[in-house]
Amino acid sequence: MKDWLRKHPQVRTIRVAAADLNGQARGKRIPARFADKVVKDGTRFPFSVLNLDIWGEDIDDSPLVFEQGDADGILRPTERGFMPMPWLEAPTALLPIWMFRENGQPYEGDPRHALRAVVDRYKARGLTPVCAMELEFFLIDDSGKTLQVPPSPRSGKRRKAAETLSIRALDAFDTFFTDLYDACEAMDIPADTSTSETGLGQFEVNLMHCDDALRAADDAWLFKMLVKGLARRHGFAASFMAKPYPEYSGSGLHTHFSVLDEKGDNVFDSGGPKGTAMMRHAVAGCLAAMHDATLIFAPHANSYDRLVPGKHAPTAISWGYENRTSAIRIPAGNPAARRIEHRVAGGDVNPYLMLAAILGSALSGIEDQAEPAPPITGNAYAVEGLPHIPESWEAAIDAFEQRDVLSRFLPKELIRNYVLTKRQELHYLAELSPEEQVELYLDSV
Helix, strand or coil, X not given: CHHHHHHCCCXXXXXXXXXXCCCCEEEEEEEHHHHHHHHHHCEEEEHHHXXXXXXXXXXXXXXXXXXXXXXXXXEEXXXXXXXXXXXXXXXXXXXXXXXXXXXXXXXXXXXXXXXXXXXXXXXXXXXXXXXXXXEEEEEEECCCCCCECCCCCCCCCCCCCCCCCXXXXXXXXXXXXXXXXXXXHHHCCCEEEEEECCCCCEEEEEXXXXXXXXXXXXXXXXXXXXXXXXXXXXXXXXXXXXXXXXXXXXXXEEEEEEEEXXXXXXXXXXXXXXXXXXXXXXXXXXXXXXXXXXXXXXXXXXXXXHCCCCCCCCCECCEEECXXXXXXXXXXXXXXXXXXXXXXXXXXXXXXHHHHXXXXXXXHHHHHCCCCCCCCCCCHHHCCCXXXXXXXXXXXXXXXXXXXXXXXXXXXXXXHHHHHHHHHHHHHXXXXXXXXXXXXXXXXX
């Protein structure tokens, strides 16, 4: 880590940052000349900082604050190390960190540690999850009273229509995307294909598959930070908000995953299109936890505007082969690449919690050798009798708090802290107008 700074003497300051439960970067700005101390000894801030609400306020009834004296945790660098922050004007480095207790034990309220614990359970069984993510976001001109697509830097015109898989839409913002891919290269984020999507000024960038789930979540967290920061340098906003425009589809964060055994073979590969029994077990686990885990996949009030029938987001708890109307899709293609696509999460999620919930529930199904209901065919929105995910934020909070399924793979302290956070947000969001809610979520998520 120290070598990176020596190779980049132009860097004058660093940021040390950890992800809180909402996926917000919390940390400090430090002069680069003191970086060695951070690398060696870490830094400190209160445990409660990873349990702030979406405004960055303490949770009123959190036991982490006054009850425990607002005690400090120790935050140490993750294995990711230093990287540039290309969205800032001054040369600056980012050092991702995560939280530990004074005795060196991981802090269970840290979402990155929650994912690490799930990955450790896979390792104990000789298994390795392989993950890839598709991140959708909007480019938005938020300079006026009404949100709208930014004018093209090339033509100066606004295209006020969805342009699904349009090369013209990509070319209109070519300067931004060229800078974005250059920045991903500098930060070692494996950005692959980009497309225009069905929303107004909406795009998707795929991140390449990775056999390190922690790194995959890091990539998604860093990518969201980068896209939002870089867009501001280009004079507009980028938002992973689930549903900024009521009349257009929202932004999802679809996750593809498979599982390798100790030989490196895909345990979902049956040699044919149907997949193995272990794949079905993983599907069953994901379906069993989906209702109670919806709060992770849809963490904000605005998230539920996306989860409506017929808007390219799943509402029924179902699975199917090559079916994008179902919550779980098994893509076609080479059997060696057989995988599960989990389609519930919005772009506004915390990637660490999302992957912990997806991989944790899949492993629970594998451990139980559970069997899913038969796969659906056709339009899942039109199939009667299917169970559904919660329709409201409040119902999702209630379901999450029950934690019958979730406690198998999420720490009890994290579940408690997350519920307290969301109940506080639910209370104070009720005081905001729809316009104020959009303003809150546009930049924060």
